[in-house]
Amino acid sequence: MTTTAAWPTAHMDGAHALLADGTPVRIRSARAADREAVLRMYREMSPEHLRMRFLGAGNRVTERSAERICADDRPGDRALVVLRGEQVLGAAEFHRNEPGGDTADVGIAVAGDWHRRGVGTLLMEHLVPLARRDGVRALTADALAANGPLFRLVADLGLRTTIRCADAEMHCTIELSAVDEPLPRPRSVVVIGTGRRPDSADRAILRRIREHGFTGELYAVGKRDPLPAGADLAVLVIAAHAVPEAAERCGKQGIRALIAVSSRLTDAQGVALQEICRGYGMRLVGPNCLGLSPGTARGTSLLDALPAAYRRLQLCLAGRHLRRQQRQRQ
CATH class of the missing domain: 3.40.50.720 (NAD(P)-binding Rossmann-like Domain)
Incomplete structure (x- = not known):
């Protein structure tokens, strides 16, 4: 439950929110100064959680991800972090699949001890309006078929989603085009x-x-x-x-x-x-x-x-x- 209604126009300052267990947190745009805190989150994640997030990629992938999330110059891209004090509990980003294109790849990571508390949901519920405002028509994501929490998160967004299977991996396309919103604008x-x-x-x-x-x-x-x-x-x-x-x-x-x-x-x-x-x-x-x-x-x-x-x-x-x-x- 966020306390800032006009989030897309105030994303740099962010918003205060409560997680599912009542923990107060803050969500805002990532900054260059967040790099070490994001890296610390990655270092403290279990090997299994890292594999689910990065599809089992090499050792330097977490460093590259932290650099990309916390880059000052991100034309056409966005990155958000959820903070409890100075600790990063989660990070989400999208970057265009092609410069100036209307689709973007999305990635999300949640600190190991903070799963199932609504961190991922909070990140996506703020990232989606930003993507829409920036002209993104669809978000795409590649994930391991065993990544059940990600697929539940996508389903809970209530958006039209297409999932294509390829061996042990799944490719998701989340449509962001204008839709009727039963919450908060029911007909x-x-x-x-x-x-x-x-x-x-x-x-x-x-x-x-x-x-x-x-x-x-x-x-x-x-x-x-x-x-x-x-x-x-x-x-x-x-x-x-x-x-x-x-x-x-x-x-x-x-x-x-x-x-x-x-x-x-x-x-x-x-x-x-x-x-x-x-x-x-x-x-x-x-x-x-x-x-x-x-x-x-x-x-x-x-x-x-x-x-x-x-x-x-x-x-x-x-x-x-x-x-x-x-x-x-x-």
Whole structure:
């Protein structure tokens, strides 16, 4: 979750963000002074992680990569780093396949101890808008067929992707041409789980979506009611045990993004939800969230429906929850 909305116009200064486990980080353009920190990240990576990143290339490949990422003069190319203090947790770059061309090769590396915390996702979600702004039509990548985390990362971007196999390697093409974005600009929204009480969370979300000026189609259905055809975004405000089933129904209906406000999912239910979204290519916010705010996805945040003082209380409680989770992991 980044705190800077206009990232493409402020990429040098960067943005602050939270990783999946609540760790605060900063993401910004790479600089010449980052070279040693990037090299340190590579040196501390396991041989297997290096093989996945560089396809088993020679010893000097990490030095050349650090020099390219941290070069001051990169016409037509971009490189980003994620930092915790002065430590580089991950780096991503793209460089044109041909000078002035509209395709670019993309590479991404994450420090060994920081896998599965959202570093790669954060890098790609910032790199893609920069590539689009720079006129890149597609990103390409070559990877070993065993590099499952990379293919999951690409699938989770929600972009049209073509994968071509060649022995033990795979060639990916990620299309960046203008597409409809179910997050944060849906054309139609369905709120699933509408209750009868006027002060219920789902009713509050319905009201706020309209109050935020959403002019598309808006539907309200119960958790077992038929889903409307053509909805882009579904907001789930239902009991935890019903979330995976509802997500499966949304995927089959062609819905492309979910906001799961529902809380108290078990680990198994959370994993099932992620796998369902991954299988259908649906973007996911949540579970156990307050939606997107402010004003993103046209008022789907419960924060927008609360008084300002109570909003501050909710954010403080969320911070306490994140700190408690971090202490439990230590």
